[in-house]
Amino acid sequence: MTRKTILNDSHRALGARMVDFGGWDMPLNYGSQIEEHHHVRRDAGMFDVSHMAVIDLHGARAREFLRRLLANSIDKLKVQGKALYSCMLDEDGGVIDDLIVYYLGEDFFRVVANAGTREKDLAWIERHAAAFGVEVRPRDELAIIAVQGPQARARVTALVSEEERGTLEALGRFATATVRSQAGAELFVARTGYTGEDGFEIVLPATGAAALWQSLLDAGVKPAGLGARDTLRLEAGLNLYGQDMDESVTPYEAGLGWTVSLDEGRDFIGRAALEEQKSAGVPRQLVALVMDERGVLRHGQKVLTPAGEGEILSGTFSPTASRAIALARVPAGDFSPGAEGVRVDIRGKDVPVRVVATPFVKNGQPAAGIAG
Incomplete structure (x- = not known):
């Protein structure tokens, strides 16, 4: 059965061409894919990425768990609110998924993973979290809207409460903040994205997603579909899971060696296989x-x-x-x-x-x- 995001009706009202994307009914474009692409590069566009998996990790040993789970080192995250990009590997060093993890507290980390690997990722994380006493909580009640482009930050900042605009204006790369929209919705805002442009990825309760989408439309942010998202990410040189990498590929073979941290004393899943490959020659x-x-x-x-x-x-x-x-x-x-x-x-x-x-x-x- 095809799944739908909370914004499905909004896409259809805008005349989107809908397609099946990994079991989700998603907009390919809203007219001209090329125009959507250029609008993101030149102004500000937005994408519904609510199909992606948001998984919260809670527990006193959450950091210790992530030291084991990820090829990149979670210990790079020393400031609350910062984010880290990493691959999650199997024992052979193959890429189960690439994801972003957010440090929200020593006992609270948030993972955002790919839509097509949602069930596989969740099963893998739950399997390994049990030994650390970490609670794994999928947040299917949340939606995500990505706003990208040179004007993206200004357009989003204008929609939050006036006393919190400075927080977003000062937000650094790969950092997060929780603010409220003018309509009162709680917004988890991350200065991240998948287009090569500046902007925000906004996580919020699904119940408030349609109102935020409409507010962004009213502010001049144009909707963009999967077609433009793919050309934008490729221009930025960013990998697509399932196409540029999967379990048959190590990070070294996927151009992601920079995400592997062979820090001393940390035995992450897949490390031995990566060290062997690096020694023998990739x-x-x-x-x-x-x-x-x-x-x-x-x-x-x-x-x-x-x-x-x-x-x-x-x-x-x-x-x-x-x-x-x-x-x-x-x-x-x-x-x-x-x-x-x-x-x-x-x-x-x-x-x-x-x-x-x-x-x-x-x-x-x-x-x-x-x-x-």
């Missing part, structure tokens, strides 16, 4: 590609390199850079930006592509070297 790596010829790079296309064959994982036509971009997994080798000899098989034709650094887009413009 066999595959993630590379970013740009194609200057006309056409689109797509998932599943074969990548030909001097080190052997690889595959496009995420590919699209970048509305901001006006050329095809992609993330690909290839055999390990020297694929620093500018590496030569890389091609993509497009319907039997070998088309040259350039290896570049990510992000493809920065501050709303193509990053250096992307436009050729």
